[in-house]
Amino acid sequence: MSGLRLVTVGGMIAYRALFNWTRPALFIGTLFIGPLFQLLFFAYLGRQLRVGDDQFFLVGNAVLTASLACVFGGTMAVANERRFGTLGHVLLSPRSRTAIFWGRVLPYAGNGLLISVFTLTVASLMLGLSIPLSALPGLALAMAAGSLACGFFGLTLGALGLRFRDVFVISNVAVAVLLLLTGVNVPPGNLPQWMVVVGQGLPVTHAAEAARMLAAGRGLDAAAPAIGQELLVAAAYAVVAALLLKFFEAESRRRASLDTL
Amino acid sequence: MESDYAIEADGLRRSYRSRTGWLRPRLTTVDAVRGVDFTVRRGELFGLLGPNGAGKTTTIKMLNTLLIPTGGTARICGFDVEKQTREVRRRIGYVFGGDRGLYDRLSALDNLRYFAELYGVPARDQRRRIAELLDLVRLAGREQDRVEGYSRGMRQRLHIARGLLHAPEVLFLDEPSIGVDPVAARELRQTVANLAATGTTVLLTTHYMAEADELCDRIAVIADGRIQALGTPSELRSRADGRRVVEVEAYGVPDTALAALRDLPGVRETAVETRGTLQVLTVQSDAHVDVQSDVLRELAGIRLGRVDSREPTLEDAYVTIVNAS
Ligand SMILES: Nc1ncnc2c1ncn2[C@@H]1O[C@H](COP(=O)(O)OP(=O)(O)OP(=O)(O)O)[C@@H](O)[C@H]1O
Ligand SMILES: [Mg+2]
Numbered sequence: 001m002s003g004l005r006l007v008t009v010g011g012m013i014a015y016r017a018l019f020n021w022t023r024p025a026l027f028i029g030t031l032f033i034g035p036l037f038q039l040l041f042f043a044y045l046g047r048q049l050r051v052g053d054d055q056f057f058l059v060g061n062a063v064l065t066a067s068l069a070c071v072f073g074g075t076m077a078v079a080n081e082r083r084f085g086t087l088g089h090v091l092l093s094p095r096s097r098t099a100i101f102w103g104r105v106l107p108y109a110g111n112g113l114l115i116s117v118f119t120l121t122v123a124s125l126m127l128g129l130s131i132p133l134s135a136l137p138g139l140a141l142a143m144a145a146g147s148l149a150c151g152f153f154g155l156t157l158g159a160l161g162l163r164f165r166d167v168f169v170i171s172n173v174a175v176a177v178l179l180l181l182t183g184v185n186v187p188p189g190n191l192p193q194w195m196v197v198v199g200q201g202l203p204v205t206h207a208a209e210a211a212r213m214l215a216a217g218r219g220l221d222a223a224a225p226a227i228g229q230e231l232l233v234a235a236a237y238a239v240v241a242a243l244l245l246k247f248f249e250a251e252s253r254r255r256a257s258l259d260t261l
Numbered sequence: 262m263e264s265d266y267a268i269e270a271d272g273l274r275r276s277y278r279s280r281t282g283w284l285r286p287r288l289t290t291v292d293a294v295r296g297v298d299f300t301v302r303r304g305e306l307f308g309l310l311g312p313n314g315a316g317k318t319t320t321i322k323m324l325n326t327l328l329i330p331t332g333g334t335a336r337i338c339g340f341d342v343e344k345q346t347r348e349v350r351r352r353i354g355y356v357f358g359g360d361r362g363l364y365d366r367l368s369a370l371d372n373l374r375y376f377a378e379l380y381g382v383p384a385r386d387q388r389r390r391i392a393e394l395l396d397l398v399r400l401a402g403r404e405q406d407r408v409e410g411y412s413r414g415m416r417q418r419l420h421i422a423r424g425l426l427h428a429p430e431v432l433f434l435d436e437p438s439i440g441v442d443p444v445a446a447r448e449l450r451q452t453v454a455n456l457a458a459t460g461t462t463v464l465l466t467t468h469y470m471a472e473a474d475e476l477c478d479r480i481a482v483i484a485d486g487r488i489q490a491l492g493t494p495s496e497l498r499s500r501a502d503g504r505r506v507v508e509v510e511a512y513g514v515p516d517t518a519l520a521a522l523r524d525l526p527g528v529r530e531t532a533v534e535t536r537g538t539l540q541v542l543t544v545q546s547d548a549h550v551d552v553q554s555d556v557l558r559e560l561a562g563i564r565l566g567r568v569d570s571r572e573p574t575l576e577d578a579y580v581t582i583v584n585a586s
Binding site for chain 2: 002005006009010013014016017018022084085086088089090091092093094095100252253254255256
């Protein structure tokens with residue numbers, strides 16, 4: 001019961017404390033407007049090059065638009081402790097680190113879902129893509145899974161940030177890599193095999209695939225395995241992040257390697 | 262498993278290894294704490310004094326589980342600080358002097374709400390506990406303001422409130438009065454005294470001798486990572502018994518004059534404290550030798566302020582102990 005509170009209430013306060021883009025202008029500009037134009041850019045580029053139809057680009061990119069908030073958010077959820085010098089005070093908590101840090105991911109995942117829904121809605125209206133009503137619940141599920149996976153992926157990077165000072169460089173690269181390797185803009189058939197393999201282990205890949213099936217009216221039964229795989233990716237990153245956090249904390253007590261105060 | 266002692270340190274040691282140089286990295290080792298033993302009874306107010314870099318903060322970080330000792334052991338309320346971290350953390354609070362360590366974008370209230378969650382304050386008690394503490398540190402009325410707009414002293418008071426959230430049995434105060442104005446510092450001393458009176462064990466570090474003298478039941482003076490003296494304030498003061506102190510305010514005293522003072526017959530210690538352009542010279546001598554006229558002769562030609570002859574204080578005893586180490 002109190003563990004649940006730590007995850008939810010604690011996570012929400014931490015979101016406000018550590019996320020750099022909560023001011024309205026930044027929040028809307030960086031997280032909603034920017035990604036919307038990125039989506040439109042790829043949709044028009046796709047039309048021009050006739051690689052895929054509107055639906056291919058629109059739906060896949062809508063899932064991807066969550067990644068900026070989630071990956072950077074997840075990173076900030078740990079790495080920004082360094083900026084405020086609060087890590088030591090957090091580590092003095094007798095409570096579960098896993099609950100503390102997993103809880104921090106949830107608001108970003110919710111934020112990401114909101115962005116995906118927004119960009120998909122606006123872009124569909126602008127480009128005249130119609131999505132069957134019956135597909136909406138499934139789409140929301142796929143997008144939620146994608147956002148969650150991105151958030152835990154970001155948390156993993158954030159955990160690395162305890163050790164490597166300039167972790168936001170990695171986050172920047174990661175966001176660009178997602179653009180290429182998740183198959184959202186380049187169909188997997190056109191990528192070298194190793195990139196496809198890497199893409200399978202990244203967030204968004206499976207969620208975008210599921211979202212496309214749903215938008216094409218193929219039903220939740222068809223999309224469920226892909227959503228399941230996305231959730232598996234989310235769980236894998238959640239575990240890796242928790243292990244890294246545990247490891248770096250133990251190491252910092254031995255080697256005084258974190259600036260804990 | 263509960264012990265009679267709140268804090269037990271047994272041969273505590275800690276060294277830091279760090280890599281310096283990039284092209285030709287060298288591993289340097291600093292022995293910050295080199296074998297520290299002491300015990301603190303429950304409800305005792307224990308002071309840890311010592312010069313900069315003496316190892317006070319390092320000692321506290323080993324006791325509060327943030328650092329693992331490289332040697333020796335320590336227990337908090339009977340729980341081992343290396344292995345039983347959860348039990349230890351439930352029982353301790355830590356206040357660290359400084360500007361950082363708070364979430365700047367959040368209000369004081371939200372900072373406290375977050376740490377109340379982290380430090381396991383039950384949900385139903387949080388509101389009351391936070392209100393009490395805001396009152397105690399006199400931030401009530403400002404609790405909705407973002408911390409980024411707080412003055413240094415306000416931050417420091419918020420640090421103190423956070424350290425008390427979960428009503429810890431053992432409280433570590435590492436220079437709590439740094440940056441706090443005199444009135445607030447007096448209130449802080451009162452608060453600390455009240456906490457100790459109601460059974461909280463307090464381990465305090467400070468560079469203000471008067472504060473330590475007023476508050477502490479016992480004091481350990483640490484220098485070079487070792488305890489150089491341990492006792493009640495009056496026991497420590499008695500180390501300067503049989504001495505007399507001449508204090509001179511002066512401007513622009515050359516090092517040669519200082520060296521000359523040290524060599525005067527009967528002089529035991531000299532110390533200089535600089536306050537802006539003003540220097541305050543403290544000359545300790547054997548009580549039966551009157552060195553004042555000798556001191557003034559050595560300082561001839563230098564602009565002087567007030568000259569005073571007095572009984573030694575805890576600070577004089579401290580200087581003696583640290584200089585001897
Ligand atoms: N993280 C670290 N890495 C390397 N050396 C360190 C580290 N922290 C402290 N030291 C060294 O250990 C020694 C003791 O430092 P410590 O902070 O314990 O001193 P202190 O008694 O608290 O001093 P002050 O009164 O200035 O706060 C110093 O020589 C310091 O340079
Ligand atoms: Mg210190």
